[in-house]
Amino acid sequence: MDNAGSTVLHLLWVFAQLSVLGFGGGKGIIPQMHADATRYGWVTSDQFSQFYTIGKLVPGPTTIFAALIGYSAMPARPYIGAAVATIGMFVPSSLIMVAFDSLWDRFQASPWRSILSRGLTPAIVGLVWSSVWTISRGTTVLTLPPGSLGMLVSLGVVAVVMLLMLRTKLSTPLLILLAGGVGVVALR
Amino acid sequence: MSAETQSPSLPRIALTFATISSTAFGGGQKASVRQAVLTHGWMDRERFMDGLEISQVLPGPNILNLALYCGQRARGIPGAIAAFIGASVPPFIIVLIAGALYFKYASNPFVHGALRGCAVGALGLTVGNALELTWDERSDWLRILLVVVTGLVVSLLHMPLLLVLVIFGGIGIVHEYLRTRKKADG
Numbered sequence: 001m002d003n004a005g006s007t008v009l010h011l012l013w014v015f016a017q018l019s020v021l022g023f024g025g026g027k028g029i030i031p032q033m034h035a036d037a038t039r040y041g042w043v044t045s046d047q048f049s050q051f052y053t054i055g056k057l058v059p060g061p062t063t064i065f066a067a068l069i070g071y072s073a074m075p076a077r078p079y080i081g082a083a084v085a086t087i088g089m090f091v092p093s094s095l096i097m098v099a100f101d102s103l104w105d106r107f108q109a110s111p112w113r114s115i116l117s118r119g120l121t122p123a124i125v126g127l128v129w130s131s132v133w134t135i136s137r138g139t140t141v142l143t144l145p146p147g148s149l150g151m152l153v154s155l156g157v158v159a160v161v162m163l164l165m166l167r168t169k170l171s172t173p174l175l176i177l178l179a180g181g182v183g184v185v186a187l188r
Numbered sequence: 189m190s191a192e193t194q195s196p197s198l199p200r201i202a203l204t205f206a207t208i209s210s211t212a213f214g215g216g217q218k219a220s221v222r223q224a225v226l227t228h229g230w231m232d233r234e235r236f237m238d239g240l241e242i243s244q245v246l247p248g249p250n251i252l253n254l255a256l257y258c259g260q261r262a263r264g265i266p267g268a269i270a271a272f273i274g275a276s277v278p279p280f281i282i283v284l285i286a287g288a289l290y291f292k293y294a295s296n297p298f299v300h301g302a303l304r305g306c307a308v309g310a311l312g313l314t315v316g317n318a319l320e321l322t323w324d325e326r327s328d329w330l331r332i333l334l335v336v337v338t339g340l341v342v343s344l345l346h347m348p349l350l351l352v353l354v355i356f357g358g359i360g361i362v363h364e365y366l367r368t369r370k371k372a373d374g
């Protein structure tokens with residue numbers, strides 16, 4: 001099989017696994033996605049963090065940024081790569097959802113519904129903390145020399161955005177763009 | 189007038205979710221789906237709330253799962269396919285446009301600075317999200333402990349996701365099961 005063909009299958013396989021393990025809306029898959037995408041040389045850590053950012057900036061599910069990893073993985077055929085990664089990311093979980101629809105009514109009164117979802121939550125939240133670490137590795141919080149002005153500005157922006165998110169109703173894309181404005185001035 | 193539920197056409201389903209998926213962010217998406225589905229009488233409120241729960245329990249983006257549920261309840265498998273197309277194609281096209289711009293302009297110093305700033309902003313949002321989710325667990329020290337241990341093990345030892353879900357998800361499920369039983373007995 002030629003190189004492009006094997007990359008297509010590889011993308012499908014990696015994203016399909018992430019798809020079926022994407023409990024909690026897919027919030028927990030970021031560390032594994034980063035590990036796979038950097039190990040196979042599809043993206044750098046910097047690119048991963050920036051693609052994740054674009055995923056948060058555009059409407060729809062954040063995990064649509066899988067398309068950008070596919071795009072980057074197949075430089076000669078970027079649109080194929082993007083489509084394949086997106087299919088891998090969205091189709092398997094969708095098949096599970098559709099298959100469960102009829103089964104679900106039978107569990108209508110079952111306590112297992114809440115036991116499963118509540119039971120998985122702490123692990124998902126731990127994975128979100130791990131995503132914080134994953135994403136920070138590709139940002140100027142960690143890529144600039146410790147104590148440098150850019151690094152300190154970055155830490156300040158993290159703190160301010162976090163507070164604005166928790167204390168105000170400002171929208172996600174607006175907060176990201178505000179941080180981008182600071183970046184144009186201070187992080188060139 | 190709309191007390192009776194009425195099935196939407198397939199293009200109607202696709203268009204509804206295409207509109208929502210290309211305009212709504214985060215939590216606003218669920219509210220938009222709720223409004224679209226309930227005001228047009230696709231299903232009753234109870235059914236919708238049920239779907240909201242299922243879409244959060246099963247793997248996959250909540251908004252996509254919710255779209256699939258609504259499409260399938262309204263028109264069966266064809267409805268689910270229409271909902272899938274509506275909910276996934278517009279974000280795909282939007283993110284591709286963003287990606288094409290990224291690869292064209294990322295080396296420009298101003299764009300480069302903006303991207304670095306945006307990534308730091310997205311990091312701040314993720315920290316805020318992690319704090320909120322952890323705060324929700326504060327009533328049970330064992331759940332907080334699970335959050336901390338999972339976070340550390342994944343970050344430091346790079347434990348594979350499947351193993352994380354089996355081990356730490358498993359412990360959480362057993363703990364929740366025992367808690368429910370104790371409550372039922374007491």
